[in-house]
Amino acid sequence: MIDGTRMRSHLCGIQSAWTETSDVREAVASVAALLDREPIGHLLVFFSPAYDAQDLIAAVDHHFPGVALLGCSSSGGISPAGAIDRGLVAIAFPRQGFRIVSDVLTRIDRLDVGGAASAVRSLRRALDQVRPDPVPGSQFALSLIDAMAKAEETVVSAVAWALDGIPLVGGSAGDDLAFAGTVLIHHGAVHTNAAVLILVETDFPIRIFKSDNFAPTPRKFVVTAACEEHRRVHELNAEPAAWEYAKAVGLDPENLTPMSFAAYPLAVKVGGEYYCRSISRVEPDGSLTFFCAISEGAVLTLAEPHDIVEATRAELSGLDEILGGLDLVIGFDCVLRRLDAESRQVRHRISDLYSRYGVVGFETYGEQYRSMHLNQTFTGIAIGRNHPA
Template sequence: MRGHLCGIRTAWTVAATAAEAVADVAAGIGPSRLSHLLAFFSPDYVVDDLNTALAGAFPGTPITGCTMSGGICPAGGLERGLVVVAFPEKGFRVVSAILDAIDHLDVARTASSVRALRRILETESPDAAPNRRFALSFIDGLANAEETVVSAIAWALDGIPLVGGSAGDDLNFRETVLLHQGSIHRRAAVVVLVETDYPFQIFKSDHFEPTTTKFVVTASDDEQRIVHELNAEPAAREYAMAVGLDPEALTPMSFAAYPLAVKVGGEYFCRSIRRMNADGSLSFFCAIDEGVVLTLAQPRDIVETTRSELTRLEAALGGIDLIIGFDCILRRLDAESRQVRQGICDLYRRYDVVGFETYGEQYRAMHLNQTFTGIAIGRLAAS
């Protein structure tokens, strides 16, 4: 449980039941006047119980939350539990909106909802500079709609920086859930717009670089994010041959260690594999279209690349008060397989990182994989 100079309070717990977990974090947050509460929680909690307990513990406070594939806190990575971030009324003005039925997204209505949030803040503080606002997105990680959702949100934000994460469920791929202001949602997304008096920067960090090995997607089901063929060969077999593995032995660890990337605007972005299917096809965490060229990526030092980005942020902000972060579940698997997860946890502790492990990350108008994104908030109020 921790308080920060900017007034944000954070708390986390690994309590077994929803009631116990909420009681723990409520005690950690303490009596406070809050503008908004973020809650990231394990899918094994009974979501109705959790929703009821949160409403009872934080009456009158707008609450946004989602299931996770692991928690992030200064104590390190949490395999399960509940992580909360409480924005104070002083120094933070927060508004939010739910976007339902995102697998059949109405782009115009989505843009209208986001613009309505902007108007609320602009009406409440007409003299605030545009660079005092940022947005967070939380998206159902199983709806296969992140690209459309984040593109529509970013378009309507008109330059306001956006970061976020896709809700996960511990690599079970059964159900992800979102909470918004007392209601439970599936196939949905939430956008949270924040105006603050404190300095901040959004960021992204990955630890891979492209190789010369290329794959062309020659057969795919774009809607389901399934690739049937790479280079006109069965997808799993072609991928396994390229990385020197037995196709029958492919696991989430394999996909974490050998991701694929796509080149967009001169920069490479990971397009991670979710699982191998019984027919030898590959399911992805991101949209993959037929004809796309995928590049096999090779790892760099995950601890050093993460440290480098956090050091840069610290210098740019003149000190970091805390970071709200969204880290791909495959980054954790890769760090574990290389036995360097403790190094990542040490960085979370040093920079007061709170957040959750995701099925995908959002950064500006992009949906990403195998990336660490977030918002770093500085220690001193802006002058």
Template sequence: MAQGSGVRRHLCGIWTAWTDAAEAAEAAAEIARAVGASALSQIVAFFSADYDAEILARALETRFPGVPVAGCSMSGGIVPAGGLDRGLVVIAFPAERFRIVSTVLDAIDHLDVERTASAVRALRRTLDPLDRCREGDAAATGHRFALSLIDGLANAEETVVSAIAWALDGIPIVGGSAGDDLRFRDAVMLHGGQIHRKAAVLVLVETDFSVEIFKSDNFEPTRTKFVVTASDGERRTVHELNAEPAAREYAMAIGLDPENLSPMSFAAYPLAVKVGGEYFCRSIRRMNEDGSLSFFCAVDEGVVLTLAEPRDIVASTRAELARLDAVLGGVDLIIGFECVLRRLDAESRQVRHGIADLYRRYNVVGFETFGEQYRAMHLNQTFTGIAIGKTLAAGAPGAVIAPVAS
């Protein structure tokens, strides 16, 4: 586990800094001292729900004058030194070779899809100034990706990420749902010095470096199937599976008494839905007093859910990170979004140290989520993100870059 504070400057020029300082203002000051007076284009921050978000927003604005800040509350941080149970994690993008714009989407629990798509298209166009395109600036053809940060308690991720992906028209999107540990009371978003709830933040990045988005999970479908026979899609609550009380039917399938169901049970035995020939996890958030199950994703009546069984989480993660390393000719940094249930599952199997070792090796920074986004999909129990390579993409000015000291 990461302890205290740390800072790292990566080859691409991005700074990652983290602290477990107890107070928001102290945390912002510590990060600012670590990063120094670098020329920055954007700060992305993930922070503990224990912090006073208003104080943190003001402190970051004061400490980094003129630099846009976006972020959200988390259920744990991921930093190059390991996991961070509480504190502040910052990704500071340099002004050189990174062009970044962002926006906030409010009232996502009553989302106007057309208006949202229009706002995202407008944001996208800001990276296409006509004068740059006419001049043939390499920036106009840089590699692009989008980071989505969505309130994980608004029950709106499916609609939001679908609308964003539609409007981005092929620009890959990855992201995570903001949480508050496992309290399920209040997730907050940060943008433009203001705190937002029931909102999403979209950060659109264009860079001269090679990038690759990814997703990884460690579960395989079994032959055990459940048909959702009664549910409330808006509240993400399933009342019946196979025409039986949902919690009892699920508990019987995994060999437990319903009274013994816990977050650890849900982490170890997720349910999955098949979409386009591929299985995606639909993780359970909690069991309710009436015997229903609340999920991290919407689950509609008539959907067939498949009980999944675990594979070696360390081996599957290692394989995906090695693939990214090969594709990019070396990974410099990974911005990652990992379901909090993956952490619980790793802890229960006593392999969290193995995951932490991999994240250190590949410089993973990010946060533990209430759900993950990958392209137009909202997922659970998954590790998604964007890997940034050590070398410039083909066509970018400057054939070779010099290493930057950590």
């Protein structure tokens, strides 16, 4: 936890700033007072759902005239100084060294896949016009998606296909586990039931990544009744879902909480690798609602958490070695990882790692990595310290 407003300048020219100020206009003003605003071309913000998004846009327009604003609500912020349970995290991209284009996909609960692919290709062409001959490996894409639309799988599949090899990472917007509504911002407009796609080409070395801290156990569940549209599982192994899950982990089904789901995740096996499919809540009828799509007939495996601190340290230190020194990591960290770290009383150690390696981002309702929508995972883009030749 941190107090006040702080910022950090990175060697690549990006500036990051963060505040826990409860008033949105004061928050933006305090961030603006610390940043060098002249070189900024794009401002990426992750903010508390307590903020009014229109007031946030108005404040940014006032303090950062002419700067493109992108962002979403979160379930907590990540800063190089620690975790932020409320307030604002801002990432300011300079015009020098970064070429950025973006678009918003609307009505994603009924996504026009062909239209989405066409929009992505248009973005790629726009980026190519800025830099006709990009250096191989110099481009990446970021996705911010309204989690309440329950459409991440469709969006990510369509976008990744049209990106044609440009690596994608991102996060689903949050609202502090209220599950009432999440919002996105794209160039001065507020959006729901939408996804913001950002394409970046840079002079600096980059690497996308994903990290988790679980391993499969022998315990299996077959989804025998589900409502796929609402990501709701009614039966596991032909038994009431909450009861069967609680029995397997040794808990009372009446006392299942997000902490329970964080401590005992479920996973599916895809292409020989396990991916988390986390539970978001228990419904009054004893069914389980998930953060990811779940279909009848799917086989879920109970996963066993490993040391979250060591797994995170290994990922970040590996990136540091590969890139010859980490300058900045834009990270998307599942809110259930935070709950798990809190329950194990190691959240401060995770924050220390994020500070050491310059991680900035937000806590999500789901993560994107290439063509996959994931849960209980830490994904992101790592930017190296090496100056361009």
